Amino acid sequence: MDQILRTPSRAPTGTAPAGTANLSRRNLLGAAAGALVLAVALPGRVRAEAQGPAEGAGAIAPKPGTRVPAFLEIRPDGTVRFLSPFVEGGQGIATGMAQIVGEELDVDPARFVVECAPPGPDYAVVNGIRMTGGSFSTRSSYPLMRQLGATARDMLVRAAAARLKVQAAELTTRDGTVVHAASGRTLPYGALAADAMALKPNESAPLRDPTSFRYIGKPVARIDVRDKSTGRAVYAIDQKVEGMLYAAVAHAPHPGTEPAGLDNEAAVRAMPGVHSVHRLPGAVAVAADSWWRARKAVEALTVRWSAPKATGLDTIAADFSSDGLLAALKASAEAGHAAEAEGDVAGAFARAAKVVEAEYAAPYLAHAQLEPPSSIARFNPDGTLDVWLPNQMPELFQTISAKVAGVEPDKVRIHSPMLGGFFGRHFPYDAGNPFPQAILLAKATGRPVKVLWSREEEFARDGLRPLSFSRFRAALDAAGNPTAIEVRTVGEGPIGRYFGALMKTPVDPSAVEGIVEKPYAIANRRMTFTKVAHPVTIAFWRSVGHSMNDAFYESFLDEVAQAGGHDPFELRMTLLKDKPRSLRLLREVADLSGGWQRGPYAAGDGKRARGVSLASPFGSETATIAEVSVEGGEARVHNLWIAFDPGSVVNPAIVTAQVESAAALGTSSVLFEQIVYRDGLRQSQNFDTYPILRREHMPAVHVRIVESGAPMGGVGEPGLPGVPPAILNAIAALTGQRIRSLPVANTKLAGA
Amino acid sequence: MFDLTINGQTRRVEVEPDTPLLWVLRDTLGMTGTKYGCGIAQCGACTVLMDGQATRSCQVTVDSVGTAKVETIEAVQADPVGRKVVEAWVAAQVPQCGYCQSGQVMAATALLRETPKPSDDDIANAMTNLCRCGTYNAIAAAVRHAAA
Numbered sequence: 001m002d003q004i005l006r007t008p009s010r011a012p013t014g015t016a017p018a019g020t021a022n023l024s025r026r027n028l029l030g031a032a033a034g035a036l037v038l039a040v041a042l043p044g045r046v047r048a049e050a051q052g053p054a055e056g057a058g059a060i061a062p063k064p065g066t067r068v069p070a071f072l073e074i075r076p077d078g079t080v081r082f083l084s085p086f087v088e089g090g091q092g093i094a095t096g097m098a099q100i101v102g103e104e105l106d107v108d109p110a111r112f113v114v115e116c117a118p119p120g121p122d123y124a125v126v127n128g129i130r131m132t133g134g135s136f137s138t139r140s141s142y143p144l145m146r147q148l149g150a151t152a153r154d155m156l157v158r159a160a161a162a163r164l165k166v167q168a169a170e171l172t173t174r175d176g177t178v179v180h181a182a183s184g185r186t187l188p189y190g191a192l193a194a195d196a197m198a199l200k201p202n203e204s205a206p207l208r209d210p211t212s213f214r215y216i217g218k219p220v221a222r223i224d225v226r227d228k229s230t231g232r233a234v235y236a237i238d239q240k241v242e243g244m245l246y247a248a249v250a251h252a253p254h255p256g257t258e259p260a261g262l263d264n265e266a267a268v269r270a271m272p273g274v275h276s277v278h279r280l281p282g283a284v285a286v287a288a289d290s291w292w293r294a295r296k297a298v299e300a301l302t303v304r305w306s307a308p309k310a311t312g313l314d315t316i317a318a319d320f321s322s323d324g325l326l327a328a329l330k331a332s333a334e335a336g337h338a339a340e341a342e343g344d345v346a347g348a349f350a351r352a353a354k355v356v357e358a359e360y361a362a363p364y365l366a367h368a369q370l371e372p373p374s375s376i377a378r379f380n381p382d383g384t385l386d387v388w389l390p391n392q393m394p395e396l397f398q399t400i401s402a403k404v405a406g407v408e409p410d411k412v413r414i415h416s417p418m419l420g421g422f423f424g425r426h427f428p429y430d431a432g433n434p435f436p437q438a439i440l441l442a443k444a445t446g447r448p449v450k451v452l453w454s455r456e457e458e459f460a461r462d463g464l465r466p467l468s469f470s471r472f473r474a475a476l477d478a479a480g481n482p483t484a485i486e487v488r489t490v491g492e493g494p495i496g497r498y499f500g501a502l503m504k505t506p507v508d509p510s511a512v513e514g515i516v517e518k519p520y521a522i523a524n525r526r527m528t529f530t531k532v533a534h535p536v537t538i539a540f541w542r543s544v545g546h547s548m549n550d551a552f553y554e555s556f557l558d559e560v561a562q563a564g565g566h567d568p569f570e571l572r573m574t575l576l577k578d579k580p581r582s583l584r585l586l587r588e589v590a591d592l593s594g595g596w597q598r599g600p601y602a603a604g605d606g607k608r609a610r611g612v613s614l615a616s617p618f619g620s621e622t623a624t625i626a627e628v629s630v631e632g633g634e635a636r637v638h639n640l641w642i643a644f645d646p647g648s649v650v651n652p653a654i655v656t657a658q659v660e661s662a663a664a665l666g667t668s669s670v671l672f673e674q675i676v677y678r679d680g681l682r683q684s685q686n687f688d689t690y691p692i693l694r695r696e697h698m699p700a701v702h703v704r705i706v707e708s709g710a711p712m713g714g715v716g717e718p719g720l721p722g723v724p725p726a727i728l729n730a731i732a733a734l735t736g737q738r739i740r741s742l743p744v745a746n747t748k749l750a751g752a
Numbered sequence: 753m754f755d756l757t758i759n760g761q762t763r764r765v766e767v768e769p770d771t772p773l774l775w776v777l778r779d780t781l782g783m784t785g786t787k788y789g790c791g792i793a794q795c796g797a798c799t800v801l802m803d804g805q806a807t808r809s810c811q812v813t814v815d816s817v818g819t820a821k822v823e824t825i826e827a828v829q830a831d832p833v834g835r836k837v838v839e840a841w842v843a844a845q846v847p848q849c850g851y852c853q854s855g856q857v858m859a860a861t862a863l864l865r866e867t868p869k870p871s872d873d874d875i876a877n878a879m880t881n882l883c884r885c886g887t888y889n890a891i892a893a894a895v896r897h898a899a900a
Contacts, residue, residue, distance in 0.1 A: 089849050090847075090849030090850065092848075225841070228850025229841035229847060229857055230785070231784075233850050237788065238778075240782070290775065291775065368884055370787070370882065371849070372788065419849060420787075420849050421849040421885060423884070454791060657848060660889065660890075661887070665884075668886075686794060687792070687794035687882065694882065695876065695883075698888035700889065
């Protein structure tokens with residue numbers, strides 16, 4: 001029997017129907033689901049321009065976040081199962097939701113069991129859509145989730161009133177119990193749940209007075225920490241279903257090429273445990289009775305691949321290189337579209353006493369989350385399809401899964417287990433996720449199939465933070481103060497890539513964020529964006545455009561300070577004198593670090609110096625100071641002091657942990673990380689060739705949370721963008737070397 | 753066919769001799785607390801104890817296990833040191849995504865059995881597993897807490 005899957009669509013019987021050989025996730029993404037993503041992925045102002053007021057994303061579901069039984073199951077034992085709109089991946093959102101809902105429901109968050117909800121309109125609580133990303137979860141859903149808890153509590157109280165034959169007003173609650181103080185009678189929630197859930201919800205049930213909060217605003221222990229410390233937490237990679245085959249894949253060395261022939265298929269099919277050998281779009285696969293056997297078999301396959309194009313930047317050609325792409329970005333002469341334009345830039349440059357110019361570049365980055373991606377697909381006798389997969393957006397994966405499988409979306413059940421890290425990894429990226437392979441293989445074999453990518457396959461197909469380039473110019477007056485700044489950004493961002501068709505402006509916000517909308521009083525500004533598409537699968541990566549652009553801008557601002565003869569901290573204070581929120585953070589971070597000092601100064605075994613930066617990502621603000629030394633030509637980061645203002649917080653311990661985590665990733669990226677392409681191939685295959693931050697390079701991280709009372713901002717990503725520039729500025733202060741091409745590891749630093 | 757001593761029990765498995773212990777644990781025996789991260793002994797997510805030594809099970813072929821006593825995260829709380837480590841991990845709220853933490857807890861357990869009062873250098877030398885969430889400082893704090 002011919003086991004080779006020639007087309008993505010193949011019946012379990014082994015017949016080969018006319019297929020959809022040109023399966024393209026990008027095409028699938030271009031459909032309606034993409035519009036949903038766009039609505040939240042863009043900053044508000046750009047969104048309004050892109051969509052217009054009549055197309056608000058809130059139109060898709062009647063009243064998300066209000067139907068209590070869709071979210072809460074109060075069990076007889078007093079535990080509460082909460083179906084969360086969000087997926088937990090280390091950011092602590094499961095605990096945050098338990099705190100917010102538990103506060104109003106009056107149940108200790110420790111008794112919550114939180115699971116990611118299946119697809120459904122009830123969970124579209126992020127501006128009318130659903131995603132776990134953009135650091136949106138808490139800030140978008142906080143009022144809704146509070147009200148949900150209060151509404152549920154009100155239903156329980158009314159159910160108790162009927163049971164006890166008293167007025168609801170005579171009743172109070174106490175941690176999962178309804179209390180009738182007058183008679184001393186109590187009823188646990190678990191005994192009332194069935195009655196309560198049948199009642200009509202009162203969506204204006206009163207909320208608790210914030211001054212009486214017991215859980216919100218408190219460092220409540222995370223509810224999943226014990227399971228994660230004892231190996232009991234279950235990730236996608238750990239899941240198993242009855243009768244399942246394990247599949248391993250080998251992707252085409254050059255993305256976009258196809259398996260043209262297999263030379264030893266019969267021999268491989270005879271290997272231990274092997275069930276079948278398959279061709280997939282851009283890959284080959286082996287299904288077997290264990291993953292190790294499948295992997296050994298797929299690696300034993302001798303595959304003849306079609307040839308990539310010889311050259312050019314429209315595909316990953318045989319001669320494609322990241323250096324070549326960067327050269328193309330630099331060489332582009334195409335005029336940019338205005339991303340920000342204020343004042344008279346040309347005039348300011350004409351009158352300038354001094355002009356500063358610099359070019360900055362950042363490499364492709366992998367997510368390198370510790371859990372390699374996997375997916376299980378199972379077709380059921382009733383025509384439905386179950387898919388288990390790591391994901392940040394269940395409804396979008398449902399839509400795509402349905403198209404791959406050739407069924408209606410409502411026939412697809414999406415299961416969203418806890419994520420072993422994500423950082424933006426688990427959106428659908430062009431050929432960057434295993435779930436379509438699992439669906440195709442389940443269809444081909446007639447069995448449930450689990451596809452797991454080896455770490456090497458993950459490094460080969462992960463979507464990457466785009467390689468980036470910006471050219472900066474500043475005009476200084478005679479006093480050395482900046483009067484104008486001009487930035488030309490050339491490249492491509494993930495919003496433009498995946499949702500560009502819906503943008504009504506040619507400026508990709510994910511390419512310029514961190515360069516536009518800065519708080520500094522520089523009167524004349526012109527920032528432009530010129531699109532040069534990458535052939536590479538690009539992706540959202542923790543803090544997205546901010547992850548490199550704040551490094552560029554804040555480094556360049558230090559160059560401006562130096563050219564103007566100013567201390568970089570003092571220059572920022574001057575330029576922020578009308579921005580009290582930013583100014584306060586600068587003062588807070590200076591205080592946290594024991595007072596601003598740039599150095600170099602003697603410390604430890606040698607000299608150290610400090611750098612400062614500001615960033616305003618995802619509705620929050622940060623001020624960061626880094627302290628570095630140089631040992632053996634390499635930077636050592638000793639301390640990071642971060643003042644962080646997300647407006648207000650739900651769990652200060654989680655916020656602190658997230659800022660520290662973001663600081664680690666920021667340190668890792670600026671010092672070490674890069675995916676280099678040479679001859680069309682990624683040069684990193686595993687953690688030995690893609691170094692990430694190890695324990696010995698982890699700085700001490702000192703976080704001060706400042707609750708300014710500004711509208712609630714994001715938490716998961718905003719701690720990152722300030723870290724790379726603070727480190728780069730500290731290195732410059734110490735060594736005089738201004739690193740404009742990342743990562744730092746590419747430059748041998750002068751001893752200090 | 754191999755007889756392995758895992759968490760005090762003898763488990764008979766029928767796999768090829770070159771199968772890594774990691775995949776015997778995960779796929780053959782269904783013990784998924786031990787994680788696959790890299791497969792080349794870089795990340796340490798697959799750390800188990802073999803005769804008390806922290807060992808990266810992705811690099812141990814099943815035919816080389818022999819009579820070694822294998823301990824995995826599933827049994828960590830059966831051991832007094834392991835229990836202390838877990839309690840320290842919970843007290844310090846170490847895990848974020850948690851994926852690397854089985855290996856981290858096993859590495860810490862091996863360290864503290866051997867060296868009940870580790871120095872900072874001891875901790876640095878023993879705790880070499882990767883964590884992409886950057887929980888390194890919390891890990892060090894938890895190890896010190898467990899040793900106290």
